[in-house]
Amino acid sequence: MLSQTVEYALRAVVYLADQSPNARTTSQIAEATHVPPAYMSKVLQGLCRAKVLRSQRGIGGGMSLVNAPEELTILDVVNAVEPIGRIESCPLGLKVHGVHLCALHRRLDNALAAVEDAFRSTTLAEVLADPNPSVPLCDLPGRST
Amino acid sequence: MLSQTVEYALRAVVYLADQSPNARTTSQIAEATHVPPAYMSKVLQGLCRAKVLRSQRGIGGGMSLVNAPEELTILDVVNAVEPIGRIESCPLGLKVHGVHLCALHRRLDNALAAVEDAFRSTTLAEVLADPNPSVPLCDLPGRST
DNA sequence: TCCTAATTGGATATTGACATCCAATTTACC
DNA sequence: GGTAAATTGGATGTCAATATCCAATTAGGA
Numbered sequence: 001m002l003s004q005t006v007e008y009a010l011r012a013v014v015y016l017a018d019q020s021p022n023a024r025t026t027s028q029i030a031e032a033t034h035v036p037p038a039y040m041s042k043v044l045q046g047l048c049r050a051k052v053l054r055s056q057r058g059i060g061g062g063m064s065l066v067n068a069p070e071e072l073t074i075l076d077v078v079n080a081v082e083p084i085g086r087i088e089s090c091p092l093g094l095k096v097h098g099v100h101l102c103a104l105h106r107r108l109d110n111a112l113a114a115v116e117d118a119f120r121s122t123t124l125a126e127v128l129a130d131p132n133p134s135v136p137l138c139d140l141p142g143r144s145t
Numbered sequence: 146m147l148s149q150t151v152e153y154a155l156r157a158v159v160y161l162a163d164q165s166p167n168a169r170t171t172s173q174i175a176e177a178t179h180v181p182p183a184y185m186s187k188v189l190q191g192l193c194r195a196k197v198l199r200s201q202r203g204i205g206g207g208m209s210l211v212n213a214p215e216e217l218t219i220l221d222v223v224n225a226v227e228p229i230g231r232i233e234s235c236p237l238g239l240k241v242h243g244v245h246l247c248a249l250h251r252r253l254d255n256a257l258a259a260v261e262d263a264f265r266s267t268t269l270a271e272v273l274a275d276p277n278p279s280v281p282l283c284d285l286p287g288r289s290t
Numbered sequence: 291t292c293c294t295a296a297t298t299g300g301a302t303a304t305t306g307a308c309a310t311c312c313a314a315t316t317t318a319c320c
Numbered sequence: 321g322g323t324a325a326a327t328t329g330g331a332t333g334t335c336a337a338t339a340t341c342c343a344a345t346t347a348g349g350a
Contacts, residue, residue, distance in 0.1 A: 112260075
Protein backbone atom coordinates (compact mmCIF):
# COMPACT_ATOMS: atom_id res chain seq x y z
CA MET A 1 0.00 0.00 0.00
CA LEU A 2 2.79 2.40 0.90
CA SER A 3 5.78 2.04 -1.40
CA GLN A 4 9.20 0.95 -0.29
CA THR A 5 10.58 4.32 -1.33
CA VAL A 6 8.17 6.15 0.99
CA GLU A 7 9.21 3.87 3.83
CA TYR A 8 12.88 4.61 3.15
CA ALA A 9 12.27 8.34 2.91
CA LEU A 10 10.45 8.40 6.23
CA ARG A 11 13.23 6.48 7.94
CA ALA A 12 15.78 8.95 6.61
CA VAL A 13 13.78 11.94 7.72
CA VAL A 14 13.12 10.50 11.17
CA TYR A 15 16.83 9.92 11.56
CA LEU A 16 17.73 13.41 10.40
CA ALA A 17 15.04 14.94 12.59
CA ASP A 18 16.58 13.16 15.55
CA GLN A 19 19.99 14.56 14.61
CA SER A 20 18.58 17.96 13.70
CA PRO A 21 19.87 20.51 13.01
CA ASN A 22 23.08 18.67 12.24
CA ALA A 23 23.85 17.19 8.82
CA ARG A 24 24.60 13.51 8.24
CA THR A 25 26.16 11.82 5.24
CA THR A 26 24.30 9.47 2.93
CA SER A 27 26.35 6.59 4.28
CA GLN A 28 25.48 7.41 7.86
CA ILE A 29 21.80 7.71 7.02
CA ALA A 30 21.78 4.47 5.04
CA GLU A 31 23.47 2.56 7.80
CA ALA A 32 21.25 3.92 10.55
CA THR A 33 18.09 3.16 8.58
CA HIS A 34 19.15 -0.23 7.20
CA VAL A 35 18.60 0.87 3.61
CA PRO A 36 20.87 0.02 0.64
CA PRO A 37 23.28 3.02 0.43
CA ALA A 38 23.11 3.42 -3.34
CA TYR A 39 19.35 3.48 -3.33
CA MET A 40 19.12 5.72 -0.30
CA SER A 41 21.28 8.15 -2.26
CA LYS A 42 18.56 8.40 -4.91
CA VAL A 43 15.81 8.77 -2.35
CA LEU A 44 17.66 11.59 -0.65
CA GLN A 45 18.19 13.32 -3.98
CA GLY A 46 14.44 13.32 -4.45
CA LEU A 47 13.88 14.77 -0.99
CA CYS A 48 16.35 17.53 -1.83
CA ARG A 49 14.55 18.37 -5.08
CA ALA A 50 11.34 18.57 -3.08
CA LYS A 51 12.99 20.96 -0.66
CA VAL A 52 12.46 18.68 2.32
CA LEU A 53 16.21 18.26 2.73
CA ARG A 54 19.18 20.37 1.81
CA SER A 55 22.49 18.95 0.74
CA GLN A 56 25.99 20.17 1.30
CA ARG A 57 28.89 18.74 -0.64
CA GLY A 58 32.47 18.35 0.48
CA ILE A 59 34.12 17.66 3.78
CA GLY A 60 31.77 18.05 6.71
CA GLY A 61 28.82 18.09 4.35
CA GLY A 62 25.81 15.84 4.12
CA MET A 63 22.05 16.01 4.32
CA SER A 64 19.98 18.01 6.78
CA LEU A 65 16.39 19.09 7.26
CA VAL A 66 15.30 22.34 5.66
CA ASN A 67 12.63 22.90 8.34
CA ALA A 68 12.53 22.11 12.03
CA PRO A 69 10.95 18.76 12.99
CA GLU A 70 8.03 20.71 14.47
CA GLU A 71 7.29 22.16 11.05
CA LEU A 72 7.65 18.98 9.02
CA THR A 73 4.77 16.53 8.70
CA ILE A 74 4.68 12.93 7.56
CA LEU A 75 2.54 14.14 4.67
CA ASP A 76 5.27 16.55 3.56
CA VAL A 77 7.63 13.61 3.20
CA VAL A 78 5.10 11.34 1.52
CA ASN A 79 4.12 14.04 -0.95
CA ALA A 80 7.76 14.69 -1.77
CA VAL A 81 8.31 11.09 -2.77
CA GLU A 82 5.00 9.76 -4.00
CA PRO A 83 1.87 11.79 -3.33
CA ILE A 84 -1.26 10.04 -2.10
CA GLY A 85 -3.11 9.49 -5.38
CA ARG A 86 -6.37 11.18 -4.44
CA ILE A 87 -9.23 10.50 -6.86
CA GLU A 88 -10.01 13.88 -8.36
CA SER A 89 -12.30 12.83 -11.18
CA CYS A 90 -13.94 9.72 -12.56
CA PRO A 91 -11.21 7.13 -13.34
CA LEU A 92 -13.37 5.80 -16.16
CA GLY A 93 -13.35 9.20 -17.76
CA LEU A 94 -17.12 9.35 -17.73
CA LYS A 95 -18.02 12.93 -18.57
CA VAL A 96 -21.15 13.22 -16.47
CA HIS A 97 -19.37 12.19 -13.32
CA GLY A 98 -16.76 14.92 -13.57
CA VAL A 99 -16.25 16.48 -10.17
CA HIS A 100 -19.02 14.43 -8.60
CA LEU A 101 -17.55 11.02 -8.00
CA CYS A 102 -19.85 8.00 -8.01
CA ALA A 103 -20.59 6.13 -4.79
CA LEU A 104 -17.68 3.74 -5.32
CA HIS A 105 -14.98 6.28 -6.01
CA ARG A 106 -16.34 8.68 -3.41
CA ARG A 107 -15.78 6.02 -0.78
CA LEU A 108 -12.34 5.12 -2.06
CA ASP A 109 -11.33 8.76 -2.10
CA ASN A 110 -12.69 9.30 1.40
CA ALA A 111 -10.38 6.56 2.62
CA LEU A 112 -7.44 8.21 0.88
CA ALA A 113 -8.44 11.54 2.39
CA ALA A 114 -8.41 9.99 5.85
CA VAL A 115 -4.86 8.78 5.29
CA GLU A 116 -3.83 12.20 4.06
CA ASP A 117 -5.37 13.84 7.12
CA ALA A 118 -3.65 11.43 9.48
CA PHE A 119 -0.30 12.11 7.83
CA ARG A 120 -0.88 15.87 7.74
CA SER A 121 -1.63 16.02 11.43
CA THR A 122 1.58 14.35 12.56
CA THR A 123 4.88 16.18 12.72
CA LEU A 124 8.27 14.56 12.89
CA ALA A 125 8.74 16.17 16.29
CA GLU A 126 5.67 14.31 17.55
CA VAL A 127 7.02 11.04 16.24
CA LEU A 128 10.30 11.57 18.07
CA ALA A 129 8.59 12.68 21.27
CA ASP A 130 6.30 9.66 21.38
CA PRO A 131 6.58 7.90 24.76
CA ASN A 132 7.08 4.53 23.10
CA PRO A 133 9.37 1.80 24.42
CA SER A 134 10.45 1.14 20.85
CA VAL A 135 12.58 4.02 19.60
CA PRO A 136 12.44 4.57 15.84
CA LEU A 137 15.42 3.07 13.97
CA CYS A 138 17.09 2.22 17.23
CA ASP A 139 17.88 -1.40 17.97
CA LEU A 140 18.06 -0.92 21.70
CA PRO A 141 15.44 0.35 24.14
CA GLY A 142 16.07 3.98 24.92
CA ARG A 143 17.78 6.65 22.83
CA SER A 144 21.26 5.10 22.93
CA THR A 145 22.56 4.61 19.37
CA MET B 146 -1.93 4.13 -3.59
CA LEU B 147 -4.56 1.64 -4.69
CA SER B 148 -3.38 -0.50 -7.58
CA GLN B 149 -4.94 -0.50 -11.00
CA THR B 150 -5.90 -4.13 -10.51
CA VAL B 151 -7.88 -3.31 -7.36
CA GLU B 152 -9.71 -0.55 -9.21
CA TYR B 153 -10.58 -2.95 -12.03
CA ALA B 154 -11.74 -5.64 -9.62
CA LEU B 155 -14.02 -3.21 -7.81
CA ARG B 156 -15.56 -2.03 -11.07
CA ALA B 157 -16.27 -5.60 -12.09
CA VAL B 158 -17.81 -6.46 -8.75
CA VAL B 159 -19.95 -3.32 -8.70
CA TYR B 160 -21.22 -4.20 -12.15
CA LEU B 161 -21.95 -7.79 -11.20
CA ALA B 162 -23.62 -6.70 -7.98
CA ASP B 163 -25.89 -4.45 -10.01
CA GLN B 164 -26.73 -7.38 -12.30
CA SER B 165 -26.94 -9.83 -9.39
CA PRO B 166 -27.82 -12.64 -9.24
CA ASN B 167 -27.39 -12.96 -12.99
CA ALA B 168 -24.12 -13.94 -14.64
CA ARG B 169 -22.32 -11.81 -17.20
CA THR B 170 -19.53 -12.73 -19.60
CA THR B 171 -16.01 -11.39 -19.34
CA SER B 172 -16.61 -9.35 -22.50
CA GLN B 173 -19.74 -7.76 -21.08
CA ILE B 174 -17.97 -6.92 -17.83
CA ALA B 175 -14.93 -5.51 -19.60
CA GLU B 176 -17.04 -3.33 -21.86
CA ALA B 177 -19.23 -2.03 -19.06
CA THR B 178 -16.25 -1.18 -16.89
CA HIS B 179 -14.00 0.21 -19.63
CA VAL B 180 -11.22 -2.24 -18.82
CA PRO B 181 -9.04 -4.06 -21.40
CA PRO B 182 -10.86 -7.39 -21.93
CA ALA B 183 -7.76 -9.58 -21.84
CA TYR B 184 -6.63 -8.09 -18.59
CA MET B 185 -10.07 -8.11 -17.05
CA SER B 186 -10.09 -11.82 -17.78
CA LYS B 187 -7.07 -12.28 -15.52
CA VAL B 188 -8.54 -10.11 -12.79
CA LEU B 189 -11.76 -12.10 -12.82
CA GLN B 190 -9.80 -15.35 -12.61
CA GLY B 191 -8.22 -14.06 -9.43
CA LEU B 192 -11.60 -13.14 -7.98
CA CYS B 193 -12.81 -16.65 -8.75
CA ARG B 194 -9.83 -18.23 -7.00
CA ALA B 195 -10.59 -16.05 -3.99
CA LYS B 196 -14.17 -17.25 -4.01
CA VAL B 197 -15.60 -13.79 -4.55
CA LEU B 198 -16.96 -14.78 -7.95
CA ARG B 199 -17.99 -18.06 -9.46
CA SER B 200 -17.51 -18.91 -13.13
CA GLN B 201 -19.62 -20.96 -15.48
CA ARG B 202 -18.32 -22.07 -18.84
CA GLY B 203 -20.25 -22.68 -21.97
CA ILE B 204 -23.33 -21.10 -23.51
CA GLY B 205 -25.20 -18.88 -21.10
CA GLY B 206 -22.24 -18.96 -18.74
CA GLY B 207 -20.15 -16.16 -17.34
CA MET B 208 -19.20 -14.64 -14.01
CA SER B 209 -21.47 -14.03 -11.04
CA LEU B 210 -21.21 -13.12 -7.38
CA VAL B 211 -20.85 -15.95 -4.89
CA ASN B 212 -22.53 -13.91 -2.14
CA ALA B 213 -25.33 -11.36 -2.21
CA PRO B 214 -24.26 -7.69 -2.50
CA GLU B 215 -25.40 -7.21 1.11
CA GLU B 216 -22.86 -9.77 2.25
CA LEU B 217 -19.93 -8.56 0.18
CA THR B 218 -17.73 -5.71 1.38
CA ILE B 219 -15.22 -3.57 -0.45
CA LEU B 220 -12.58 -5.09 1.80
CA ASP B 221 -13.50 -8.58 0.61
CA VAL B 222 -12.71 -7.54 -2.93
CA VAL B 223 -9.54 -5.67 -2.04
CA ASN B 224 -8.25 -8.57 0.03
CA ALA B 225 -8.95 -10.97 -2.80
CA VAL B 226 -6.76 -9.02 -5.19
CA GLU B 227 -4.13 -7.29 -3.11
CA PRO B 228 -4.57 -7.18 0.66
CA ILE B 229 -3.88 -3.96 2.53
CA GLY B 230 -0.29 -4.45 3.63
CA ARG B 231 -0.74 -3.86 7.34
CA ILE B 232 2.51 -3.41 9.28
CA GLU B 233 2.64 -6.40 11.59
CA SER B 234 6.19 -6.10 12.84
CA CYS B 235 9.17 -3.78 12.55
CA PRO B 236 10.06 -3.37 8.83
CA LEU B 237 13.69 -2.92 9.80
CA GLY B 238 13.70 -6.31 11.43
CA LEU B 239 14.77 -4.84 14.73
CA LYS B 240 14.30 -7.58 17.31
CA VAL B 241 13.37 -5.44 20.26
CA HIS B 242 10.52 -3.78 18.43
CA GLY B 243 8.80 -7.04 17.60
CA VAL B 244 5.10 -6.67 18.18
CA HIS B 245 5.46 -3.18 19.57
CA LEU B 246 5.89 -0.91 16.59
CA CYS B 247 7.83 2.31 17.00
CA ALA B 248 6.08 5.67 16.87
CA LEU B 249 6.60 5.99 13.11
CA HIS B 250 5.31 2.59 12.09
CA ARG B 251 2.52 2.68 14.67
CA ARG B 252 1.17 5.80 12.96
CA LEU B 253 1.57 4.39 9.48
CA ASP B 254 -0.21 1.22 10.48
CA ASN B 255 -3.00 3.17 12.16
CA ALA B 256 -3.65 4.89 8.85
CA LEU B 257 -3.75 1.55 7.07
CA ALA B 258 -6.11 0.23 9.73
CA ALA B 259 -8.43 3.17 9.12
CA VAL B 260 -8.57 2.32 5.42
CA GLU B 261 -9.25 -1.31 6.22
CA ASP B 262 -12.07 -0.34 8.58
CA ALA B 263 -13.63 1.97 6.02
CA PHE B 264 -13.55 -0.76 3.41
CA ARG B 265 -14.83 -3.38 5.79
CA SER B 266 -17.83 -1.28 6.77
CA THR B 267 -19.10 -0.76 3.25
CA THR B 268 -21.05 -3.42 1.36
CA LEU B 269 -21.59 -3.51 -2.36
CA ALA B 270 -25.31 -3.14 -1.71
CA GLU B 271 -24.64 0.16 0.04
CA VAL B 272 -22.58 1.40 -2.87
CA LEU B 273 -25.39 0.61 -5.29
CA ALA B 274 -28.06 2.13 -3.04
CA ASP B 275 -26.17 5.39 -2.62
CA PRO B 276 -28.39 8.36 -3.54
CA ASN B 277 -25.73 9.82 -5.79
CA PRO B 278 -26.42 11.59 -9.06
CA SER B 279 -23.45 9.80 -10.58
CA VAL B 280 -24.26 6.12 -11.00
CA PRO B 281 -21.23 3.81 -10.84
CA LEU B 282 -19.96 2.74 -14.28
CA CYS B 283 -22.93 4.39 -15.95
CA ASP B 284 -22.30 7.16 -18.43
CA LEU B 285 -25.75 8.63 -18.10
CA PRO B 286 -27.50 10.05 -15.06
CA GLY B 287 -29.90 7.45 -13.67
CA ARG B 288 -29.74 3.67 -13.88
CA SER B 289 -30.28 3.38 -17.63
CA THR B 290 -27.47 1.35 -19.22
C1' DT C 291 -22.56 -36.17 -31.58
C1' DC C 292 -21.42 -31.68 -33.31
C1' DC C 293 -21.18 -26.79 -33.02
C1' DT C 294 -20.79 -22.76 -30.55
C1' DA C 295 -20.13 -20.03 -26.35
C1' DA C 296 -17.37 -19.23 -22.73
C1' DT C 297 -13.58 -19.70 -19.25
C1' DT C 298 -8.70 -21.31 -18.35
C1' DG C 299 -3.89 -21.28 -18.51
C1' DG C 300 0.49 -20.45 -20.74
C1' DA C 301 3.57 -17.57 -23.32
C1' DT C 302 4.92 -13.13 -24.20
C1' DA C 303 5.61 -7.94 -24.22
C1' DT C 304 5.94 -3.49 -21.85
C1' DT C 305 6.55 -0.36 -18.22
C1' DG C 306 7.80 1.49 -13.79
C1' DA C 307 9.75 0.46 -9.08
C1' DC C 308 13.70 -0.98 -6.91
C1' DA C 309 18.53 -1.31 -6.84
C1' DT C 310 23.63 -0.91 -8.07
C1' DC C 311 27.81 1.17 -9.82
C1' DC C 312 30.84 4.78 -11.24
C1' DA C 313 32.65 9.00 -13.34
C1' DA C 314 32.03 13.91 -12.72
C1' DT C 315 31.44 17.70 -9.76
C1' DT C 316 31.58 20.51 -5.66
C1' DT C 317 33.59 21.84 -1.30
C1' DA C 318 36.41 22.19 2.96
C1' DC C 319 40.79 22.26 4.75
C1' DC C 320 45.90 22.04 4.60
C1' DG D 321 46.72 24.77 -5.42
C1' DG D 322 46.16 20.05 -4.05
C1' DT D 323 43.80 16.42 -1.69
C1' DA D 324 40.19 14.09 0.44
C1' DA D 325 35.17 14.12 1.42
C1' DA D 326 30.82 14.23 -0.20
C1' DT D 327 26.85 14.78 -3.44
C1' DT D 328 25.17 14.47 -8.40
C1' DG D 329 23.79 12.38 -12.51
C1' DG D 330 23.90 8.81 -15.98
C1' DA D 331 23.98 4.04 -17.33
C1' DT D 332 22.58 -0.27 -16.23
C1' DG D 333 20.27 -4.49 -14.22
C1' DT D 334 16.33 -6.99 -12.10
C1' DC D 335 11.70 -7.95 -11.01
C1' DA D 336 6.76 -7.34 -10.34
C1' DA D 337 2.56 -5.04 -12.24
C1' DT D 338 0.18 -4.30 -16.25
C1' DA D 339 -1.37 -5.89 -20.57
C1' DT D 340 -2.10 -8.90 -24.82
C1' DC D 341 -2.81 -13.05 -27.48
C1' DC D 342 -4.05 -17.72 -28.33
C1' DA D 343 -4.55 -22.74 -27.89
C1' DA D 344 -6.87 -25.88 -24.78
C1' DT D 345 -10.76 -27.00 -22.11
C1' DT D 346 -15.53 -27.08 -20.56
C1' DA D 347 -20.38 -26.93 -21.18
C1' DG D 348 -25.02 -26.05 -23.26
C1' DG D 349 -28.22 -26.92 -26.96
C1' DA D 350 -29.77 -28.57 -31.59
